[in-house]
Amino acid sequence: MAYKNRPKKKPPLPQDPQVRLILDQIDSAKQQVSMLETALDMRLLQLANERFNSPYKDGELHFGFYECEKSPTSQCVYLESDDPMHDFCLFCEDPEERK
16 A cells, blocks of 8 residues: 555646736735735834834734724734733724623
8 A cells, every 4th residue: 555655746737828827916916915914014013112112023913803993904903912812902992802
């Protein structure tokens, strides 16, 4: 039963040029989305630092489930380091868990 240990082959790339072009555009769009998400995170950290005069770092933001009219993302944003229970949105000051 040696066939179980063989590495799986990757599917061949599409030969159709239009399909290849569309796949390339999808890859490019994914990269742009990733860059925009990073830019958004950095700007939100900048806003948090300005508001609270504290040096927050990347990776400390948690995006909540509720809509927030005051947030630039239209959803609540919490700082993991200062608020691990997500009781205080940076913008509207509401908790993530609402009853």
